[in-house]
Amino acid sequence: MFAYVKYFQDDVRAIVHTSQILNFAPKSTDDFLKHKIYLVFWSPSEEERIRERQVGDTDGDFYKSQILILAETKEKLQKLISTSRVPVTKIRGMDEESDEGSKTLFNEELTKKRKAIQAEKVEMKLKCQQSTEENCRAILAEKKKSLLKSPLVPLSPGIQRESDLDYGSDSSSDGGDVVPKKLLLEMEARYIRLKKSMVVLRKIEGEFSVASEEMQLLKKKLCEVEEENKILKKLNYELQDKVINRFSSASPGAPEEAASGQMLKNNQHDVEDGNVTLGKVISLPKEKWDMVMRNTKDSIFIKDLAVAVWGSEALKGRSVDGIPCRRLISKGAVSKPPLTPAKLNDIRATFEAWLEKQGVEGAELIARSKKYKSYISDKIMYLNRKDRAVNEREGNNLEAADLKD
Structure with missing residues (x-):
């Protein structure tokens, strides 16, 4: 179910899913209070972040809002908004409508929700860092193996080719390092660039697939319209022939x-x-x-x-x-x-x-x-x-x- 809400902070209206409204689970489209203040999650888009040059935590937050309309689907809600005027109920004394106890409970729930979101973000960042380190270690291991197999790479005393190496050690001695630290940093930077390029390519591929599907639909519709025009044109010619023949036969000057x-x-x-x-x-x-x-x-x-x-x-x-x-x-x-x-x-x-x-x-x-x-x-x-x-x-x-x- 989707809701059409109004944010009190900047009077912006938006369509959101009801799961983005804190402690709100409606059973029908009328199951909400017009005079009640709800906490609705809002997350800025990528364009808004770049335009406003936001820094730090830009993944969104809960803001005080008012629910205007509920609908089963987003399409129905958009149709209601475009075809009819949306009434807005004024809420007087928005800041003084609850006592201190309710305000404290309200703030505690909001704080808990924010902490949970922050913890999820930290956990996801750690997972990304660990996966990046593992991928870099695997790449370095393969490079070291290929270098050890090459007869042109000099080996330090006591190290034989095809022997097991401690890939996790970070020794800084010049005589025993097969892959220097500079090469490691270059490989990490190259991997990050490659990962960003893959994300961009996947996005472009998705947009291209959507555009190709729309093109196919337009071609199909164009063929249908052309066929319909041919039929109508043929029928029009036949009708003109019949009308002209009838009036010609009735005209006294026709013979x-x-x-x-x-x-x-x-x-x-x-x-x-x-x-x-x-x-x-x-x-x-x-x-x-x-x-x-x-x-x-x-x-x-x-x-x-x-x-x-x-x-x-x-x-x-x-x-x-x-x-x-x-x-x-x-x-x-x-x-x-x-x-x-x-x-x-x-x-x-x-x-x-x-x-x-x-x-x-x-x-x-x-x-x-x-x-x-x-x-x-x-x-x-x-x-x-x-x-x-x-x-x-x-x-x-x-x-x-x-x-x-």
């Missing part, structure tokens, strides 16, 4: 457009007297048709085809459907004559045949072919803007000439 498209497929390559027949009513010179067919973008193909069919001057005074722009109606805009519907149908059929030749099919072909009217409208607006710009430039030139005169 006429279909017949125009079929006629275009049958006659689009027919050349008679240097003219190419497109659909029912469009006939273009072969040179213009070849120039239009060199385009690779949808918008440029439609715009060039419209200019080839109607011409730039005719397009300036026409509109696609004969309806004025809603944005310009308040400014006095009037409707212009619409483009010939039969020619528009032939242009759409020509555009669809051109898209099929480019390798487009299915729902994408239907979606792209619907934009032919907007392309023609853009071309008409461009021609009108260009014409207005030329007129304004000529007007400015005339005004400048008048001013000079």
